[in-house]
Amino acid sequence: MTEKFQRIKEIVEDELNEAKDSAHDIDHIMRVYNLAMTLVKTEAPVDMDVVRAAVLLHDIGGAKEAADISGKTDHAVVGAEMAGPILKDFDFSDEQIKHVQACILSHRYRTNNKPETLEAKIVHDADKLDAVGAIGVARSFAWIGKYKAKIYKPAENLEAYAKENLIDGKMNGRIIDKSKHSIQINYETKDKYALENLYTDSAKKLGQERMIYFQEFLKRLEREVKGEL
Numbered sequence: 001m002t003e004k005f006q007r008i009k010e011i012v013e014d015e016l017n018e019a020k021d022s023a024h025d026i027d028h029i030m031r032v033y034n035l036a037m038t039l040v041k042t043e044a045p046v047d048m049d050v051v052r053a054a055v056l057l058h059d060i061g062g063a064k065e066a067a068d069i070s071g072k073t074d075h076a077v078v079g080a081e082m083a084g085p086i087l088k089d090f091d092f093s094d095e096q097i098k099h100v101q102a103c104i105l106s107h108r109y110r111t112n113n114k115p116e117t118l119e120a121k122i123v124h125d126a127d128k129l130d131a132v133g134a135i136g137v138a139r140s141f142a143w144i145g146k147y148k149a150k151i152y153k154p155a156e157n158l159e160a161y162a163k164e165n166l167i168d169g170k171m172n173g174r175i176i177d178k179s180k181h182s183i184q185i186n187y188e189t190k191d192k193y194a195l196e197n198l199y200t201d202s203a204k205k206l207g208q209e210r211m212i213y214f215q216e217f218l219k220r221l222e223r224e225v226k227g228e229l
Contacts, residue, residue: 133210153182
């Protein structure tokens with residue numbers, strides 16, 4: 001990583017430290033960064049400066065979202081706004097800045113903004129891969145601990161749950177009361193569609209093995225909760 005991107009990383013780390021969220025900290029950023037660097041090896045030529053900057057900055061608005069108990073703040077929108085002046089300071093062109101902002105806006109699953117460029121698709125896919133597999137399990141329980149959510153809560157009556165606890169009553173709506181959520185509900189409303197919502201072939205290939213592990217973990221967890229194992 002060049003000095004320029006190292007300095008951007010440090011800016012992001014300082015911002016994320018405010019949220020104290022181990023599921024969305026600088027370690028998450030660097031895992032997504034490494035995944036993105038893997039994906040670009042088998043995808044068509046891309047603007048690497050855009051990919052690197054977008055990955056490093058994609059969650060920079062997370063602390064501000066976490067601080068808003070109303071649930072109205074979208075870290076993708078805030079992050080795109082925050083990225084502008086940062087990138088300007090590092091002499092990115094106006095075109096590159098707009099491109100990075102578009103990547104940040106479209107990286108989030110619970111949004112109507114879809115990635116249109118290959119760079120945006122790589123950033124999106126790398127972020128989604130970090131939500132499944134062994135690391136997906138680990139991040140889920142870090143999130144559960146932070147928000148006092150449920151270790152085990154079956155995904156039952158999902159339509160009623162969506163109306164009560166997801167913004168606009170939509171399955172992909174943002175969570176209103178995180179303490180009522182669980183890894184099982186998150187799987188049924190979001191994670192099970194992870195592979196369908198990937199854009200690049202290389203991410204789909206990586207995601208298959210990760211998803212199998214994630215699904216097997218959930219099955220075993222349920223059996224242990226029920227005392228069957």
